Amino acid sequence: MHGDVHASIPVVLSSWQNLFVYLVILLLPIVAVVLMWTRFANIGLPLLLASMAGGLLFDIYHHYIFVSPDNIAHLPPASDDLHSQFVWTAHALTLIQVIGVGLAAYFWRGRQNRMR
Numbered sequence: 001m002h003g004d005v006h007a008s009i010p011v012v013l014s015s016w017q018n019l020f021v022y023l024v025i026l027l028l029p030i031v032a033v034v035l036m037w038t039r040f041a042n043i044g045l046p047l048l049l050a051s052m053a054g055g056l057l058f059d060i061y062h063h064y065i066f067v068s069p070d071n072i073a074h075l076p077p078a079s080d081d082l083h084s085q086f087v088w089t090a091h092a093l094t095l096i097q098v099i100g101v102g103l104a105a106y107f108w109r110g111r112q113n114r115m116r
Helices: 002-008 015-036 041-065 080-115
Strands: none
Touching: 002 080, 015 041, 041 080
16 A cells, blocks of 8 residues: 555665665565564564664655655655655555564564474
């Protein structure tokens, strides 16, 4: 949903930002979860934690700190509805990633403690 709003306003990402979004935010969490259901579970949890943390830092920096068209306070001209959608989907992404980081860290720590 957030990507659709990006395209509608438009807020264009650079090539490296698009690569980061597709690899770290979209693909790696899926790969990590799949790995967690295989004999490679010991790789899946840290990969999930790293990808969620990387996505969280990327989103916080670009949506809230760095002044650019991707910052929720500096969006290009568009309708109030599009601005609202951009802001709430940015907040939702941040919340999902905070939860993902927390859960991955919790389960990885629990797994580390059980292995000792």
